[in-house]
Amino acid sequence: MLAVFEKAIGKPPEELKLPKMGLENMKSRQEIAEIFRSLWPESTVYNLPNGNFMAMSHENESPLQPRSNMVKDDIFCIFHGILVNTPDLRRHYGLSRQATEAMIVVEAYKVLRDRAPYPPDQIIKDLEGKFAFIIFDATSGRLFLARDREGRVELEWGMASDGSLVCSNDPNLIREACGKSCAPFPPGFRNAMTGCIFMNGSGLLSFDHPLHRVRAIVREDDNGDICGVIFQVDLYTRLPSIPRTGSAANWAVWADAAVAESEQRS
Template sequence: MLAVFEKAIGKPPEELSLPSAVAGVTNLKSREEIAKMFRSWRPDSTLYSLPNGNFMALSRENLCPLHPRSVVVVDDVFCIFVGILENTCDLRHHYGLSRQATEAMVVVEAYKVLRDRAPYPPDQVIKDLEGKFAFILFDARAGTLFLGRDRDGSAQLQWGVADDGSLVCSDDPKIITEACGKCCAPFPPGCIFMSETGLTSFDHPLHKVRAVAREDPNGNICAVIFQVDLYTRLHSIPRTGSAANWAGATVVEGE
C-alpha cells in the first residue's frame, strides 16, 4: 500500500526531514514521480486519485497470507488495511456491522465514532483493536489523515517526506527509500497519527512520542526513529465516556 499527501494535510513531523536538511540531499522524489514509480513497479495496482495531487494506492503483489491487504471506501472515507484483527467478530457486534464486514470496514467505523462522537480521545477508540495490523485512512470531506500500527509492529508501516514536504506512507520499505531517501523511518508500533493531533501512543497516551536522531561515524544525522518517552508525561484533560460509549475521488485501475 502507498499513500502520499501534501504537507497541508499530512503535516509530517519536522524530524523526518532532518537527514536531508543536514546532508543537503535534494534528490527526493515528487508526488508525481512517486505515483509513476509505484505504477511501474506494481502494474496490478489500483490508484485512488484525490484532490491536489494526493493519492492512495493498493497492490496485491507479493501478498503475505499473514498480512492480507484490503481497501474500502465508505462515505468519502478511504481506508487501506494490512494485516488481521483477531477480535473482528467482537468489533463487528460492537459497531453493529454485518458478518461480511472486513477489517478495513471496522477501522472506518471506529474512525467515524471518533469523528462524530467527540470528545473521545483517539486512543480510546483504537486500543481495542487486537492483532497484527497497519492502516492508512483518509476522510476526504474533513481532510483528515489517520494512520495506525499494532503494538508489536508486526505489520510493516514506514513513513517519509517527499521533495515538497509531502508525507509518504507505505508498507514497502523499498518504495519509501526510493521515494524519500534517508528522510524516512518506521512508523512507531502502538501509535496513531492524525492530521489535527499529530503522533501519539495509544498504549501510552499520556506520554510523549519523541524523535531520536542517529548519527553516522562522522557525526552526521543518518536516520531518525520515533519512540515513546516514558519519562515525559503529557498534560491530560478529564476523559468522559466508557467502553460502552466509545466506540470526491477517481479510481484508476491498473493495466
C-alpha cells in the same frame, strides 16, 4: 500500500527532514506515483484532489497479512494485516459477518469523529492483531494513520521533495521516494506494548500511553552527521492529565489539546 499527501494535509513531522544525506534522491509526488504504477500495474489507486493519492496492490500478498480497502461516505481506507478480534468488533459496530478489517476501522473512525465523546486512544486500543492502516476523510481533510503495538506489519513514513508526507509498507519504495528523509512509523518503546497513531493537525500519539510524549531520536554516523531518525514513546515523561469526560466535543479537539500541552513542556 502507499499514500502520498501534500504538506498542507499530511503535515509530516519536521524531524523527518533532519538527515541531510540523500536529499537529492527525494522524488516528487508525481514521480512516486509513477514508480508505484510501474512496480504494480494492477494496483488500486485512489486519485484525490491536488495530486494526492492512495494505492494498494494484492501482488505478493501473504495470507497471514492480507490487504483490504474500503471507500464509504468519502472516507478512504487501506488496511494491511489482520485483526484477531474481528467477531467482537463486528458485533460492537453492528456490522455483518462479511465485514473486512478495512470496514471495521472505517466504522471505528466514524465513531471517533461523530458519535463518541471519547479521545481516540479509547477506541483504537481495542484493535487487537498485527496491522497498519491509513484513513483519509476527504470531507474534512483528516488523515489518520495507525500501527499495531509490536510493529508486526511494516509501515514507514517519509518526506517527498516538496515536503509531502509519504507512507508505505514497502521500505525499498519509501527509500527510493524519500532518500534518507524517512523512518519507521513507531510501534512502541523497547519492550513496552505501545501502539501509535498520527492525525494531521494533532501529531503523533501513543494510543496505549496517550499522556506520554512520542519523541524523535536522531541517529548519527561516525562523522557526527544525522543519518536517520526514529520515533519512540517516552515512558519517563508524563504529560499533564487530560480530562476524559465531556459532551460530544469531537475527538480532534482532545488530540489537539494533548499536542499543545506537549509543545508547552518541550
